Amino acid sequence: MPTPTSPARPATDEEFLADFLPRLTRPAEELDAHPDPAALLEAVADLGRRAVGDPDAFFTQQYLLSRIYGLHTQLPTGPTAETSTVLHAVTRRLEQDTADAEDSWIDPALYDGMPDDPAAFVAWLKGVAREHPVFKHPYYHRFLRNEATPDDLRRFVLQESSVDSRFDDLLAAMQIGTDGVTKMEIAKNFWDEMGNGNPAEVHTVLFDRIIRHFGITDEELSEHLSAEALLGGNLAVLICRYRGLFAEAVGHLAIAEWLAPDRFSQVLHAWQRLDLPPDGITYHKLHIGIDAHHASAWFAHVVKPMADSPEARRAITRGALWRLNSSGRYLDRILNLV
Structure with a gap:
């Protein structure tokens, strides 16, 4: 393998x-x-x-x-x-x-449990995520938090680059064709990724600081990703580039943003435990608060209004499960390699 x-x-x-x-x-x-x-x-x-x-x-x-x-x-x-x-x-x-x-990887029977009411659907979708094996995954809550070495963190950052290093571009592609509150919510997410206009605080720039701290080369970034990490990046591009998969992108992003603050808190704990340079963890520090806000607003202003449609509810759920299932296999893989 x-x-x-x-x-x-x-x-x-x-x-x-x-x-x-x-x-x-x-x-x-x-x-x-x-x-x-x-x-x-x-x-x-x-x-x-x-x-x-x-x-x-x-x-x-x-x-x-x-x-x-x-x-x-x-x-x-x-x-x-x-x-x-x-x-x-x-x-x-x-x-x-x-x-x-x-x-x-999706049990079709899960779709049968979707509530018709948009507010109830939001609560149900969060419940699906809480009950998924990837929620509070041991890679974050046990290994990274308490056991990881600097080399382990380096491997983690390398694999995470498949999505984190280009998240701003994904948001830019996702907003094409949208309007109203939905477009504004994506724009707010995008502007946060852009450091609210400060070039030094653009999130891809901050992520690049971590890459440079660990001395990760361009060759490693392009050639040494696992299949599961590649899949995670590919799914994100796939759902953002096609307008017919917009609802899947909404569900996918909702779960990604919702899980990120807890996950990044574990990374921050590991970074501080290992006494690594504080400027290297700025990216994760920012996302703990920003993604919590993004997730709340995303569920309220994008997911909930779209959930009036049964077709949209199914597609949102599909995208959320793509994220949950692929993330679970990705984390299982890297945990098994340590």
């Missing part, structure tokens, strides 16, 4: 990546001239079939999707296949297989 610091892949998948990845940084027309796009799509579909029970295929699938998403979330320094129609087909296959796999 591959580890976050040594992402081994089987030879066949290695060969596939070695052939395909260089095409991402060539003109789109070159990829569209692929001699056998049907075989290419079948290779991607085969990854999806194997990813459910094969850790190596799962890693390759999520690594490939992450690299493709990089074309859509980072400014290019040269040619790019971003507009390729073949790449779009590959991406949609990867995305659909990823979504189907996440849905397979």
Whole structure:
């Protein structure tokens, strides 16, 4: 099984990546001239079939999707296949297989328990989160808080970079097409991420301080993430880039913001226990208070109004469960590696 610091892949998948990845940084027309796009799509579909029970295929699938998403979330320094129609087909296959796999972790009977009343729905959704195994996960409440070494914190920060290092961009993508109170709530979240206009307090800048404190290299950030960390980042991009998954993004973000203050409190405790430089923990300190406020406002001003619709309630719940389930598997994985 591959580890976050040594992402081994089987030879066949290695060969596939070695052939395909260089095409991402060539003109789109070159990829569209692929001699056998049907075989290419079948290779991607085969990854999806194997990813459910094969850790190596799962890693390759999520690594490939992450690299493709990089074309859509980072400014290019040269040619790019971003507009390729073949790449779009590959991406949609990867995305659909990823979504189907996440849905397979959800008990369909859970949807039957959703209350119709919006206020009751909010309370019910929070109850689902409280009863989930990821709530108060031992990785945070036992290991990080009381046992983690500086090297353990370094590994944790590296894996967390899959989402935390670009959360502002996800919010920017999420707000497209919204209006009214919903748009304003996303804007408030985004402006907080922007340090309320102070460049030195932009949250990605603060997170980068932690990266620099631990001497984490760009190569580590791009190559040494676990499959579960890659999945977490990919799910966040997936639900924020498609308007048809906006309600899933609402549920996903609601749970992420709601769980963050308690989790970051454990990170802060570990940082102080280890007597690490105080400026390195500013990011987590800020989010303990900010995310508590964000979660409260998000449930009140976005989740509750949307919950008038049964379709929206189901999609919000779906997104929340994607977050809970994928986070649980991610934390189980890194706890098992210590």
